Amino acid sequence: MPSERIPRETIAARLAETGYVADRELATALWMMDTLKRPLLIEGEAGVGKTEVAKALALVHGAELIRMQCYEGLDANSALYEWNYQRQLIAIKARERSGESPESIEARIFSEDYLLERPLLKAIRRKEPPVLLIDEVDRADEEFEAFLLELLSDFQITIPEFGTVSALSIPRVVLTSNGTRELSDALRRRCLYHYLDFPDVDREAAILRARQPGIDASFALQVARMVAGLRKEELRKTPGIAETLDWAATLAGLGVSDLTAELEIVHATLLALLKTHEDRARVTPEVTARLAGRAA
Amino acid sequence: MTSSPARPASLGQGMRWRLAGFTRTLRGAGFSVGPSETGDAARVIASPLADRPDGLRAALKALFASNRSEYERFDELFDAFWRGRGVRRAAAVTALGAANRGRRFEVGPRGAADGLAERAQAEAPGAPAAEGKGRERGASAQESLARKDFALLAAGSEREQALALAERLARAMRARVTRRERARRKGRRVDLRATLRRSVARGGQPIDLKFRRRKLKPLRIVALLDASGSMELYVPVFTRFVYALSQAFSEAEAYLFHTRLAHVSSALNERNHARALDRLSLMAQGVGGGTRIGDCLADFNRSHAKRVLRSRACVLIFSDGYDTGAPERLTAEMRALRRRCRRIVWLNPLTGREGFAPVARGMRAALPFVDLFAPAHDLESLAALERYLARL
Numbered sequence: 001m002p003s004e005r006i007p008r009e010t011i012a013a014r015l016a017e018t019g020y021v022a023d024r025e026l027a028t029a030l031w032m033m034d035t036l037k038r039p040l041l042i043e044g045e046a047g048v049g050k051t052e053v054a055k056a057l058a059l060v061h062g063a064e065l066i067r068m069q070c071y072e073g074l075d076a077n078s079a080l081y082e083w084n085y086q087r088q089l090i091a092i093k094a095r096e097r098s099g100e101s102p103e104s105i106e107a108r109i110f111s112e113d114y115l116l117e118r119p120l121l122k123a124i125r126r127k128e129p130p131v132l133l134i135d136e137v138d139r140a141d142e143e144f145e146a147f148l149l150e151l152l153s154d155f156q157i158t159i160p161e162f163g164t165v166s167a168l169s170i171p172r173v174v175l176t177s178n179g180t181r182e183l184s185d186a187l188r189r190r191c192l193y194h195y196l197d198f199p200d201v202d203r204e205a206a207i208l209r210a211r212q213p214g215i216d217a218s219f220a221l222q223v224a225r226m227v228a229g230l231r232k233e234e235l236r237k238t239p240g241i242a243e244t245l246d247w248a249a250t251l252a253g254l255g256v257s258d259l260t261a262e263l264e265i266v267h268a269t270l271l272a273l274l275k276t277h278e279d280r281a282r283v284t285p286e287v288t289a290r291l292a293g294r295a296a
Numbered sequence: 297m298t299s300s301p302a303r304p305a306s307l308g309q310g311m312r313w314r315l316a317g318f319t320r321t322l323r324g325a326g327f328s329v330g331p332s333e334t335g336d337a338a339r340v341i342a343s344p345l346a347d348r349p350d351g352l353r354a355a356l357k358a359l360f361a362s363n364r365s366e367y368e369r370f371d372e373l374f375d376a377f378w379r380g381r382g383v384r385r386a387a388a389v390t391a392l393g394a395a396n397r398g399r400r401f402e403v404g405p406r407g408a409a410d411g412l413a414e415r416a417q418a419e420a421p422g423a424p425a426a427e428g429k430g431r432e433r434g435a436s437a438q439e440s441l442a443r444k445d446f447a448l449l450a451a452g453s454e455r456e457q458a459l460a461l462a463e464r465l466a467r468a469m470r471a472r473v474t475r476r477e478r479a480r481r482k483g484r485r486v487d488l489r490a491t492l493r494r495s496v497a498r499g500g501q502p503i504d505l506k507f508r509r510r511k512l513k514p515l516r517i518v519a520l521l522d523a524s525g526s527m528e529l530y531v532p533v534f535t536r537f538v539y540a541l542s543q544a545f546s547e548a549e550a551y552l553f554h555t556r557l558a559h560v561s562s563a564l565n566e567r568n569h570a571r572a573l574d575r576l577s578l579m580a581q582g583v584g585g586g587t588r589i590g591d592c593l594a595d596f597n598r599s600h601a602k603r604v605l606r607s608r609a610c611v612l613i614f615s616d617g618y619d620t621g622a623p624e625r626l627t628a629e630m631r632a633l634r635r636r637c638r639r640i641v642w643l644n645p646l647t648g649r650e651g652f653a654p655v656a657r658g659m660r661a662a663l664p665f666v667d668l669f670a671p672a673h674d675l676e677s678l679a680a681l682e683r684y685l686a687r688l
Binding site (some may be wrong): 024029041085086092113182193195263 | 297330333336343345361367487492636
């Protein structure tokens with residue numbers, strides 16, 4: 001299979017082209033996914049850009065992104081495949097009078113036309129290896145995790161009426177977890193591991209510049225410093241990178257180019273960053289002034 | 297030390313030895329490294345990535361670390377082993393990991409922020425809080441009993457009655473409803489898959505409908521009961537309570553601890569009620585001497601936690617928090633325990649006393665990791681536990 005191998009330095013550079021500013025360790029981990037053909041497990045707090053990694057990876061490889069959001073109660077049917085029961089029923093009824101033999105009806109209703117692909121089956125039936133994102137795997141329950149483990153090692157699925165479907169290509173698998181529940185040791189061992197932290201000031205400024213090309217470099221740095229300061233406050237919900245981007249866009253839209261000069265606007269627009277009532281109340285205009293002063 | 301090791305197509309003998317030594321070091325530090333990881337590591341070392349030590353470090357980190365604490369400790373171990381830097385610090389990290397065998401120890405400044413305790417402080421007994429809790433209260437004759445400190449109960453019938461109540465209470469606690477569904481004859485949603493299967497018997501007419509319904513999933517309860525001298529007066533009630541809990545929850549495990557940890561689930565499984573309680577109270581009689589909560593928890597974490605705890609487990613610790621061991625030990629073990637289970641409930645019989653503050657050293661060390669810190673000196677406080685468990 002012509003799965004092109006991209007050297008590690010190129011991965012970082014290509015990621016940057018897609019607007020994802022990765023640190024060296026992440027670039028290394030992504031490179032190793034290809035070399036060792038192992039899935040990558042990314043942990044980190046909400047809003048640090050875990051899901052973005054998979055999207056960027058898909059762009060880098062020019063591959064399709066197949067996303068599966070996990071939730072409590074997710075079962076194999078909604079993750080793998082389902083027969084289209086309504087269509088099958090109609091097909092049976094419609095052919096009843098036609099005198100078609102039962103065998104041919106059976107063969108028809110258990111054919112591909114009646115099979116609904118769910119993300120996991122979809123991911124292994126592509127000719128070109130897609131990026132499979134299994135988002136928030138910690139939300140699914142243990143039964144599902146065990147099932148996933150089996151799929152990730154064999155990359156084949158057995159459908160009783162249909163036969164075994166082996167992977168046409170091995171997808172690049174990215175799993176993310178928020179740590180709402182401890183994952184099993186077996187799953188962890190199967191995967192490469194990366195812990196994604198909030199970016200430092202320079203990297204966040206770089207992200208701002210990458211995502212908002214028009215932004216002034218020193219202003220981006222100011223915004224990044226201010227957000228870093230906010231993250232150090234005792235907040236209930238720490239603002240993530242997406243919020244930083246929103247806020248910077250808001251400020252740019254309002255024509256602010258220096259935080260300390262327009263404290264009132266800065267304080268009023270903090271609602272892009274602070275998403276709970278308590279956090280809003282905690283960050284008083286004085287706090288804003290102090291943080292902005294330090295960021296300048 | 298390692299001036300860019302020679303790297304032919306396959307690894308040389310020396311390099312293989314070094315790699316084996318490194319995986320041994322990692323295992324000693326509590327990483328679980330299997331042969332497949334080692335094999336992959338050899339491939340990484342043979343790749344151009346290994347030309348630069350930083351690249352190699354990042355690569356091996358992604359491969360060997362499998363949780364955050366390992367991720368944060370890895371750099372130090374790597375530098376010490378391959379570059380001979382900071383050997384002393386890394387040795388300390390290794391020693392800590394080894395003492396906690398298994399990947400549960402966490403170092404680093406962020407650790408302290410983990411214990412997001414919601415810590416419902418003790419509702420003062422008999423105070424206004426008693427209103428509107430009719431469901432858990434017994435009949436009025438039992439009411440005075442419900443609020444009487446276990447330590448003050450007269451021996452004989454009063455004590456017997458309280459014990460029986462504690463048992464009834466525990467049995468009444470329910471299993472938890474999960475969102476996972478299974479096919480049933482009645483339910484909220486039609487299960488097309490099962491219905492179609494059933495229609496075969498009716499010549500393809502979907503006459504018998506099958507439904508999906510939420511599955512009941514038992515909450516797993518793990519009780520750790522302090523049986524030291526200072527708890528003497530409470531141990532009989534708590535053993536009875538724990539016994540009944542284990543009958544009510546199909547998945548329950550119980551441990552007693554004072555200076556050592558004892559697994560007592562086998563006694564709980566005894567069918568004969570009286571025999572079970574006898575065996576339990578016999579086991580509880582290691583009484584005397586100090587309590588070593590930290591050491592006992594370490595033993596639990598090392599030898600039992602992996603098997604007994606799952607994400608849906610709730611750990612109940614019955615203890616007054618008087619610990620004769622080092623508080624740092626207790627902190628470390630509580631943190632390790634925190635990562636493994638859903639909730640930690642600490643029931644402290646002293647909390648109900650007037651003017652109580654959790655000043656015992658052990659209690660202070662453990663508090664940051666406790667989700668619910670509640671009193672357990674009378675029946676009413678035990679009944680309040682039901683509401684909490686029902687929410688899990």
